[in-house]
Amino acid sequence: MATVTQKRQIGVGGLKISARARQYVMNVLDSNRLSIGKYVHTFEAKFARLHSRRFGVMANSGTSALQVALAAMKEKHGWQDGDEVIVPAITFIATSNIVLYNHMKPVFVDVDPLTYNIDPGRIEAAITPRTRAILPVHLFGLPCDMDPIMEIAVKHNLAVLEDSCETMFVHYRGRPVGSFGEAACFSTYVAHILVTGVGGLTLCDDPDLAVICRSLIAHGRDSIYLDIDSDDNLTDNDLRDVIERRFSFVRLGHSFRPTEMEAALGLAQLEEYEKLLEGRQHNARRLTEGLKDLEDELQLPVIPEDREHAFMMYPITVKRPGLRNDLVAFLEDRGIETRFAFPLLTQPVYQKLFKLDMRNFPVADRIGKNAFYIGCHQELSDEDIDYVVEAFHEFFKRGRMV
């Protein structure tokens, strides 16, 4: 095993731009075309197909993808301002922010202590006459327990929007993550599984919903003209129609368009996604193997038998209360990057907005105080992982001596 005297840099994310990615970006530059075109459409179609979806709409971030997906669902179903959306009590803040930006109300539900995902057993208690949707989040790379969530949704006539910003390419009971709800959104931000700098996708099967999303990322434009190719090869009345309607805005939209360069990077990585996924899963297995003897101290990630884990991150809960921050400082001092595991409800902005009592969210409260994550991305070597394992052991050995 490596020794911790030699300091490495173990980031939560890692990226190597491949020769293929360089080539695709050069192709974009050589084509002199940066706005949505061939690369965006190919990336969308391939990503959608991999997740058993008919349509993909690329946006400039996962947050934008979620924002327009919920807005499109709100428009399609005629939901009202103030209607409610069920959201897990542990997630990245963008999940619930987009509910607020859509003038709807996030209703928080506690999570499962082992998977960190929304606890389906607690959802029904949060449903009111104004509930319209459930927004499960597949956190850290692990799909939620989707069957009971979908059953509750059907029983109460609720829509489901999957926040899959942290999880792609893996299956729950044989079905791809992101193929369950009316729509599912993904992020390709830095440190995610595919990395395009900024970027996100909404997937869905309803062509009308896809068109509304496309319109919403382009200022709410009339669907007759959603990118600059829309008037190509048209003549006579068809051309006149486009000319008359292409500067028409039919809903309140945003400027959320990606460029061809993000899509070129995404497509190059998509073409080797199995390698990226296997690298993460290998590193996670090696971490679990190496840390197993510390299970009295650490709760390591679980992978329920009915699903796969994409391991965007490697989450850990420290069992002894009050020890997490010392451990995290010790790891950071050795170049091992960490993040707290998404305490959401105690964020200053949410405390001000909601004034929630954490006693109503005991699991989220414990995770917020005691959990964190480290990286296990494909650019880390076996020696890097051994270095991390050794650092954990050194911390607990020292702890025992005092």
Ligand SMILES: Cc1ncc(COP(=O)(O)O)c(C=O)c1O
């Ligand atoms: C669960 C979750 N939802 C939404 C987002 C937002 O994605 P982006 O950063 O691409 O806007 C993230 C990103 O970190 C996330 O982890």
